[in-house]
Amino acid sequence: MYPRLTLFVFILFMSGTSMAQNVISSSDGDYIYSIGSSNPLLNPTPAGAGVMQKWVHDPNQPGKSGRITWDQTKYKSYRFNNTSFRLRFPNNYDPTKKYPMVIFLHGAGEAAYNTAADNTTTVNRENQDQLYWGGLPFGQRVDAGEWNGFLMFPQLLIAADGAGSQWDDNTFPNINGILDTLTKYNGLDQDRVLVMGL
Numbered sequence: 001m002y003p004r005l006t007l008f009v010f011i012l013f014m015s016g017t018s019m020a021q022n023v024i025s026s027s028d029g030d031y032i033y034s035i036g037s038s039n040p041l042l043n044p045t046p047a048g049a050g051v052m053q054k055w056v057h058d059p060n061q062p063g064k065s066g067r068i069t070w071d072q073t074k075y076k077s078y079r080f081n082n083t084s085f086r087l088r089f090p091n092n093y094d095p096t097k098k099y100p101m102v103i104f105l106h107g108a109g110e111a112a113y114n115t116a117a118d119n120t121t122t123v124n125r126e127n128q129d130q131l132y133w134g135g136l137p138f139g140q141r142v143d144a145g146e147w148n149g150f151l152m153f154p155q156l157l158i159a160a161d162g163a164g165s166q167w168d169d170n171t172f173p174n175i176n177g178i179l180d181t182l183t184k185y186n187g188l189d190q191d192r193v194l195v196m197g198l
Helices: 002-019 135-143 172-185
Strands: 052-054 075-080 083-088 099-105 150-155 188-197
Touching: 052 172, 075 172, 083 135, 083 172, 099 135, 099 172, 135 150, 150 172, 172 188
Parallel strands: 099 150, 099 188
Antiparallel strands: 052 075, 075 083, 083 150
8 A cells, every 4th residue: 555655646746747847047037029030038938927927128118228238138038928028137147045036116108008018918028127216226235245035026917097007915826826926946945025105
């Protein structure tokens, strides 16, 4: 009986492990959206609900092109459910260590509209304007060795009539899901998460 039980537990463990794989990596590149590209890292298809995926950002959104003139390549692009976000890993990142995090919630001026170029009602490929106010100074503090941890900048996707234009009970579950993933796979210290913004 015990050999069968051991085999059953092993199979359950292996199936759970294969279903809950992490896609967030400090070695990810800076993926810029490319219309018509057949490369899934440049023109990804949105995954289903509850799936974390590598994502893109589009620096050519009308009205926002050229707002960020500094090098943003250290901020990786990801998506969870319908929340696009940028994530910067700590300097000299070691996956065996635990790190704090700053979450920066942007204001209304940095929201992505679902009517903008390359966005839809459920897909936000803009995913960079949220870095406008905090991305550079926070990144400089990490580079200067004044503070070391994760920096996360989620972005709202709102409708033309303004629906979805605030951080609330509709957006926080996605942020919690992102935090759970980073805690499980990437060394986030869930007891040292700072939330701030505009």
